[in-house]
Amino acid sequence: MSFISMQHIEKSFKGNVVLKDVSLEVNKGEVISIIGPSGSGKSTFLRCLGQLETIDKGTIMVDGLCLVKTGADGKAVYADKKTQRALQIRMGMVFQQFNLFPHMTVLENILIAPKMVKGMKEADILPIAERLLKKVGLWDKRDEYPSRLSGGQKQRVAIARALAMNPDIMLFDEPTSALDPELTGEVLRTIQQLAEENMTMIIVTHEMAFAKQVADKVLFMADGLIQEEGRPEEVFDHPQSPRTQAFLQSML
Amino acid sequence: MEYLAQIVPVMAEGLKVTVSLFCVVLVLSIPGGMILAMIRMSKLRVLARIVAIYVYIMRGTPLMLQLLFIYYGLPFIPYIGIQFDDATAAIVAFVMNYAAYLCEVFRGGIQSIPKGQYEGAKVLGFTYFQTMRKIIIPQVIKCVLPPLANETINLLKDTSLVYVLAMNDILRIMRGIVQRDFDTSAFFVAGVFYLLMTFVLTRVFSYLEKRYAVYDE
Numbered sequence: 001m002s003f004i005s006m007q008h009i010e011k012s013f014k015g016n017v018v019l020k021d022v023s024l025e026v027n028k029g030e031v032i033s034i035i036g037p038s039g040s041g042k043s044t045f046l047r048c049l050g051q052l053e054t055i056d057k058g059t060i061m062v063d064g065l066c067l068v069k070t071g072a073d074g075k076a077v078y079a080d081k082k083t084q085r086a087l088q089i090r091m092g093m094v095f096q097q098f099n100l101f102p103h104m105t106v107l108e109n110i111l112i113a114p115k116m117v118k119g120m121k122e123a124d125i126l127p128i129a130e131r132l133l134k135k136v137g138l139w140d141k142r143d144e145y146p147s148r149l150s151g152g153q154k155q156r157v158a159i160a161r162a163l164a165m166n167p168d169i170m171l172f173d174e175p176t177s178a179l180d181p182e183l184t185g186e187v188l189r190t191i192q193q194l195a196e197e198n199m200t201m202i203i204v205t206h207e208m209a210f211a212k213q214v215a216d217k218v219l220f221m222a223d224g225l226i227q228e229e230g231r232p233e234e235v236f237d238h239p240q241s242p243r244t245q246a247f248l249q250s251m252l
Numbered sequence: 253m254e255y256l257a258q259i260v261p262v263m264a265e266g267l268k269v270t271v272s273l274f275c276v277v278l279v280l281s282i283p284g285g286m287i288l289a290m291i292r293m294s295k296l297r298v299l300a301r302i303v304a305i306y307v308y309i310m311r312g313t314p315l316m317l318q319l320l321f322i323y324y325g326l327p328f329i330p331y332i333g334i335q336f337d338d339a340t341a342a343i344v345a346f347v348m349n350y351a352a353y354l355c356e357v358f359r360g361g362i363q364s365i366p367k368g369q370y371e372g373a374k375v376l377g378f379t380y381f382q383t384m385r386k387i388i389i390p391q392v393i394k395c396v397l398p399p400l401a402n403e404t405i406n407l408l409k410d411t412s413l414v415y416v417l418a419m420n421d422i423l424r425i426m427r428g429i430v431q432r433d434f435d436t437s438a439f440f441v442a443g444v445f446y447l448l449m450t451f452v453l454t455r456v457f458s459y460l461e462k463r464y465a466v467y468d469e
């Protein structure tokens with residue numbers, strides 16, 4: 001069975017149906033890219049997995065644990081709070097707007113969650129934080145506040161912060177969309193590096209070249225449905241659905 | 253000079269009244285304002301609406317009117333009428349009024365925190381309580397400090413309204429002295445007392461603001 005299994009997810013906001021019937025299977029170490037036009041439900045789908053939205057219908061299993069399944073009455077039934085939180089901690093999420101904590105330094109941003117959530121001792125987290133900040137190239141910025149960093153630096157801190165919880169899965173929601181074009185590279189390289197280390201990742205992105213290069217599987221989403229999915233060469237070079245073809249045309 | 257030495261200790265007695273009233277009201281209206289803000293922003297629709305109306309009334313009518321009503325008017329209300337002594341009436345009126353103002357201060361502060369901060373904390377596994385304590389409240393404090401300083405200094409000056417009751421605060425004692433001696437020195441002594449107190453408050457708040465100013469945004 002696959003590592004992440006999302007089956008027949010349905011979700012609407014006050015009558016506005018955003019996810020109609022979306023399913024996705026992800027194996028351990030796999031990198032999935034989700035592309036698609038604005039408003040197609042990509043973020044919503046990712047946020048359902050990250051437990052920032054609740055689904056109306058469908059099943060989500062992660063590593064054999066059930067987060068939510070459709071009950072007898074056809075409505076989604078969530079697992080108990082303990083299971084929800086256990087799964088939450090195993091997933092890291094990176095947002096378009098970084099969402100760093102502005103009142104904490106870079107280092108404090110990294111330390112706080114392992115300390116508060118996992119109850120780790122500072123002495124045990126420090127070496128991890130150092131390794132992660134060095135990895136994203138920001139160890140010498142550790143005592144700066146986020147407001148003093150560039151967008152690309154902020155996003156790399158956000159990635160390091162998520163990694164400090166040692167997640168099994170990383171979710172990215174347009175991690176480079178808020179960045180100046182010349183700063184996207186440094187963030188994409190960091191994500192690329194994670195891919196090489198076999199991190200399981202789902203990446204919503206508008207960077208087609210990057211999606212093609214980093215993903216094992218690409219999903220094209222429109223109107224709350226997955227219109228096409230497959231290996232990047234297939235989807236990008238030989239798109240089957242006219243919707244995909246039109247979208248890729250428009251992205252050129 | 254001799255005259256000053258004579259009136260200052262008398263007026264200092266009034267200072268005690270002013271300072272005690274100020275402290276009691278501040279200590280009660282800060283948590284009061286927080287609770288009102290939480291209700292106002294909660295999903296308890298009806299209660300939230302009631303708090304909104306309450307705040308509107310408290311901010312839309314003069315504090316003097318509220319003070320007079322609670323002291324002189326309340327005893328005449330059928331069934332619920334109660335007669336407070338002057339200190340209690342003053343405390344009740346001030347706390348009710350300032351809690352309403354502070355409700356808006358805290359509400360503004362909490363609403364200024366972007367949703368992303370809650371989401372950022374949630375995906376890291378923070379509980380609601382941890383999120384509030386470590387992420388939201390420290391940021392709220394920073395952004396409510398300037399308006400809180402304003403309200404605090406207003407409160408200090410507003411306490412002088414109790415002279416319409418029979419409370420011997422600085423202002424009432426001052427008036428007594430001026431009417432007795434036909435001498436204006438007491439005005440200046442009272443002014444200096446207030447200035448000293450606002451000076452202390454300003455320093456306290458600028459210290460706090462500096463402590464929280466290490467980051468911007």
Ligand SMILES: Nc1ncnc2c1ncn2[C@@H]1O[C@H](COP(=O)(O)OP(=O)(O)OP(=O)(O)O)[C@@H](O)[C@H]1O
Pocket residue numbers: 013016018036037038039040041042043044045
């Ligand atoms: N919290 C919400 N409340 C109401 N409607 C929402 C909410 N979040 C998203 N929507 C709606 O759901 C639809 C899909 O939004 P979503 O953010 O998932 O799209 P997206 O594919 O991520 O788009 P983009 O590329 O612009 O980020 C949109 O029509 C949006 O208005």
Ligand SMILES: [Mg+2]
Pocket residue numbers: 042043044173174
């Ligand atoms: Mg989106």
